[in-house]
Amino acid sequence: MENIYVDNAGTTPMASEVIDVMDEMMKNVFGNASAVNAFGRKARQVLDNSRHIIAQSINAQNDNEIIFTSGGTESDNTAIIKTALKRQKQGRHLITTAIEHEAVLKPMEYLESLGFEVTYLPVDQNGLISLNDLKAALREDTILVSVMSGNNEVGSHQPIHEIGEIVAESNAWFHTDSVQAYGILDVDVQKDHIDLLSTSAHKLNGPKFLGFLYERNGLNLGPYLRGGDQELKRRAGTENIPAIAGFAKAVEIAQAHKHEWQKQDMTLKLHLLAGLKEAGIDFEVNGKCNEDELPQIVNIWFKGCPNDALLTNLDLSGIAAAAGSACTAGSLEPSHVLLAMYGDSPRVHESLRFSFGRYNTEAEIKKVVEVTAKAVKRLKEKAGR
Incomplete structure (x- = not known):
C-alpha cells in the first residue's frame, strides 16, 4: 500500500x-x-x-x-x-x-x-x-x-x-x-x-x-x-x-524556493478540488481558495460525511490528512476555528484538512482524490444518504 x-x-x-x-x-x-x-x-x-x-x-x-x-x-x-x-x-x-x-x-x-x-x-x-x-x-x-x-x-x-x-x-x-x-x-x-x-x-x-x-x-x-x-x-x-x-x-532553502513552492502548492490544491468535483463529491471549501491565502492548506466540508469516520478510512488506505490542528487532534471537541467561522454548522463535524509540501506530487494528489472519493461514497451509502 x-x-x-x-x-x-x-x-x-x-x-x-x-x-x-x-x-x-x-x-x-x-x-x-x-x-x-x-x-x-x-x-x-x-x-x-x-x-x-x-x-x-x-x-x-x-x-x-x-x-x-x-x-x-x-x-x-x-x-x-x-x-x-x-x-x-x-x-x-x-x-x-x-x-x-x-x-x-x-x-x-x-x-x-x-x-x-x-x-x-x-x-x-x-x-x-x-x-x-x-x-x-x-x-x-x-x-x-x-x-x-x-x-x-x-x-x-x-x-x-x-x-x-x-x-x-x-x-x-x-x-x-x-x-x-x-x-x-x-x-x-x-x-x-x-x-x-x-x-x-x-x-x-x-x-x-x-x-x-x-x-x-x-x-x-x-x-x-x-x-x-x-x-x-x-x-x-x-x-x-x-x-x-x-x-x-x-x-x-525556503528563501530560495519560496515562490516556486507557492505555485506548486496552489497547483496541487486546485488539482485536488477539481478531482473531487469530477468524481461527483458534494463538498465546499471552508474559507477562501485563492492566491491571498496560504497555498499549502485547504479545508474541505464533505457534506453528510463525519470527519472522524472519513479520517479513519483515509488512514487505513494510506492517506495521512487531518481533521484539525495536530495539537488538538486527540480532543473530541469540534474545531474552534470552524465554530468561529460558521457557528454550530454540520460542517464543523464533517470537514478535513489537506496540506501540501515540497515533496508532494500531482500523482499523489490523483491517488488522494481516488481514495477520498471512494471513502466518501462508501460512508454516505452506509448512512443511507
Whole structure:
C-alpha cells in the first residue's frame, strides 16, 4: 500500500540537506557555545551565522533581535505573557482573535485568570478579522495585539500589513504567530510594523522542538525561562547548535524556493478540488481558495460525511490528512476555528484538512482524490444518504 502524506500543516518531513547539516554538526561541532575554549568558539560561530541568516529572512534590523526557543509554543507564550507582565502598569487589556492557535489562546486565558482583560475578535466565513473591529477594540490601556499571520486549519491569511499600521498608531505592541506562514509567504517585520513574531522550524522541513522569537530592539522583555545567560540573557538553556544550523539551512532553502513552492502548492490544491468535483463529491471549501491565502492548506466540508469516520478510512488506505490542528487532534471537541467561522454548522463535524509540501506530487494528489472519493461514497451509502 502506498502511503501519502498530506498533513504538512501538522509537521513536515525534514529535508535531506537539513539532515546532512545536522549530522555534520553533531559529529564535529559539539562544543558549548558559551564556553571560552576553541570548541565553544566554533559552536558560537555556527550560532552567530545561523542567527544572521534567519534575521535577514524577516528583514530584522539586528541579528540579536532573534531569540532561539524550543518552538512556536514557547515563542508565543514568551511574547504574550512577558509583554503582559512587563507592561501591566501601562494597561491590562490585550486583543487577539477567535481562531488563534492554542499556543496563543491558552496564554490569553492564563492572563485572564490574573485579572487581565482580553478581547477576542470575531472572524467572517473566510476566517478574516474586520479591521474596523480591531480599531474599535483598541483602547488607551491596550498593551498587546496578537493576530496570527496564517491560520493552521483553514489557511486564511490576515491583512498583517494593515493590522501593523493600525497597531503602530496605538500604545500597543503587535505580535504575530507566523508558524504556518514563515517559509511560505514573504515576511518583513519592518514593513509590517511587527514588534514580536513567533516561528517553528518543523513547519518548513527543519527540526522539531526549535523555533525563534523575533523581539524588536528596545522591547527588553527579559527571560521567560530563567537560568543561565544564553541568548544574551533572554532565554536560558544551552543552545542546540546542530538543530539551529539545520534550521538555518531550512530557511536558506525556503528563501530560495519560496515562490516556486507557492505555485506548486496552489497547483496541487486546485488539482485536488477539481478531482473531487469530477468524481461527483458534494463538498465546499471552508474559507477562501485563492492566491491571498496560504497555498499549502485547504479545508474541505464533505457534506453528510463525519470527519472522524472519513479520517479513519483515509488512514487505513494510506492517506495521512487531518481533521484539525495536530495539537488538538486527540480532543473530541469540534474545531474552534470552524465554530468561529460558521457557528454550530454540520460542517464543523464533517470537514478535513489537506496540506501540501515540497515533496508532494500531482500523482499523489490523483491517488488522494481516488481514495477520498471512494471513502466518501462508501460512508454516505452506509448512512443511507
